[in-house]
């Protein structure tokens with residue numbers, strides 16, 4: 001008993017640690033920026049180096065202290081290989097690129113000749129730009145970008161909720177009628193469309209929703225409408241595309257969670273007179289909560305960060321925040337500005353997810369179940 | 370306690386596709402009875418219980434509760450409460466919420482539910498544990514919570530699907546007595562399912578013994594134990610020695626059997642086979658190990674004694690078990706109370722055993738229970 005409590009606490013502390021790295025790094029860099037705004041650039045590399053060292057040390061300490069059980073069950077060699085791979089994944093594929101983005105976001109966009117020179121110092125200018133615009137702080141706000149940001153977040157939430165509502169009944173049906181051949185066929189039918197590239201899928205949807213598209217043609221033929229509806233301008237195509245793009249990431253965690261629910265619990269509740277609504281509210285949903293959370297997290301994160309669907313299916317007047325980021329990187333060749341926008345989106349998304357997890361009392365550890 | 374609600378099964382058939390899980394079951398369970406279905410794994414016990422609780426519709430026949438046909442009435446509308454084989458407590462709800470879930474369904478206030486939960490917790494001797502989670506209780510405690518949860522719904526009929534099977538022996542024996550006491554206190558009908566014959570015999574007013582979807586015998590524990598209707602019941606309920614042979618003579622309720630190995634023996638014909646068994650029929654005769662004893666005056670019990678070679682002897686504390694060579698490679702077991710004797714017999718020695726006529730039953734030959 002005491003052991004499981006302790007290991008839970010450990011798991012929590014690891015995840016909080018990993019998350020707290022990002023804000024800590026930001027604070028360090030900001031402090032540095034304000035204190036020595038004219039400092040040399042060597043200091044910045046020093047800081048990045050120190051941070052990497054710090055992360056490595058922490059990983060080492062964690063590995064030896066917390067994973068002693070892990071080593072015991074997996075053996076020293078296999079254990080080290082596995083841990084090494086995970087560490088490589090986290091450090092090289094996630095932390096380092098993100099840290100360099102972070103570093104970028106606090107720098108000026110200088111021509112190559114001035115990079116590393118005396119002008120190459122840390123700054124908050126890129127972040128200021130998102131809030132105040134190019135003018136910078138004379139009572140004018142960058143309303144266009146801020147509105148795009150807000151709309152992206154809200155629309156991503158809406159897409160997430162829509163996917164949740166669509167997937168829950170399906171996940172319940174699939175999860176509770178386990179084993180039958182028909183269900184397996186259904187699952188395969190759901191997966192096959194995802195063999196097709198995301199961009200192709202988006203274009204296919206565009207064909208469906210376009211002015212002369214299948215949907216409009218069919219409805220006009222049936223006499224439901226006499227003029228084509230502009231689904232693209234109304235963003236119907238965009239939301240459908242986003243919802244469709246990541247729907248399986250909602251379905252499968254939920255399906256897994258519901259599948260592990262003991263059928264007898266549902267029957268016990270029914271035997272005691274519970275209605276279907278109550279059974280779902282009191283038995284199924286609480287049980288599936290970790291699955292629901294991880295599904296919602298993934299769909300929200302991915303649709304807030306989606307690029308293909310908004311690019312292809314978005315209306316002419318509607319921009320997704322990622323499109324702004326893309327423009328900074330590719331159109332304006334201002335990576336520093338783009339990095340700042342991307343970091344803001346990332347931090348906002350993480351904050352929102354963590355806040356909702358707190359509200360619905362889900363632990364970080366539950367998601368991994 | 371009389372006055373509970375009775376349950377009747379009339380010509381009940383349950384099929385899963387081509388597979389017949391329950392074949393033409395006819396059972397009348399009196400109100401207030403403790404009634405057990407006893408049978409080996411896979412014989413259709415749970416299936417019958419699910420038909421009574423409403424989770425399964427009969428393929429044919431009827432289920433009546435309190436005389437009312439239950440066709441088309443869902444499990445949430447029947448006056449039954451089911452305790453599942455794995456208990457199915459709600460792991461994310463506290464004990465008190467678990468127990469009073471049926472009240473939550475009816476919209477009772479939290480205060481009312483707390484009060485009732487406290488009463489029931491006291492009844493199952495778990496006072497003050499209402500705020501725990503099921504995972505924080507021991508097996509026996511969970512067991513009692515499941516019973517309290519079912520009783521809280523105030524059912525007319527409580528259905529129990531092997532609720533003690535997960536417990537260790539000591540606890541199981543303790544819970545048997547406790548269950549029986551609870552049943553007598555609340556006075557409602559208990560329908561209990563088990564594959565453990567000891568459980569069925571100690572607790573039940575009446576027992577139905579099942580084999581492969583068929584109910585082979587219904588009766589009191591005594592009936593089933595002393596006068597089994599079929600070779601399956603005789604060999605499944607308790608230990609028994611089987612003697613195969615052919616009927617020589619039938620004399621009223623008695624018959625003389627020429628056994629394959631142990632000579633001619635007398636036995637009483639089981640009530641179900643009276644008038645059916647004729648001379649020349651293949652028959653099986655059964656004598657319980659405890660009904661055999663050593664002969665002191667051979668010859669006096671000519672047709673109720675037999676001689677066999679000792680194979681082995683085991684000391685079991687309160688008794689000795691003596692194994693002798695029997696029919697078809699099977700051993701005859703005799704069990705004698707330990708009253709201070711040294712040894713009963715030595716290996717290879719011939720022993721002559723006797724029995725009382727009323728302790729031997731004979732019936733048409735048939736299939737035995739798997740050992």
Ligand SMILES: Nc1ncnc2c1ncn2[C@@H]1O[C@H](COP(=O)(O)OP(=O)(O)OP(=O)(O)O)[C@@H](O)[C@H]1O
Pocket residue numbers: 385388390408409410411412413414415416417564
């Ligand atoms: N839903 C079903 N579909 C097909 N066959 C089933 C179904 N439910 C039960 N059976 C079959 O019916 C037979 C009886 O099952 P049941 O669950 O009633 O056995 P049981 O007597 O309760 O056994 P146990 O003591 O192991 O619980 C078994 O052979 C089982 O395979």
Ligand SMILES: [Mg+2]
Pocket residue numbers: 414415416454530
């Ligand atoms: Mg069963």
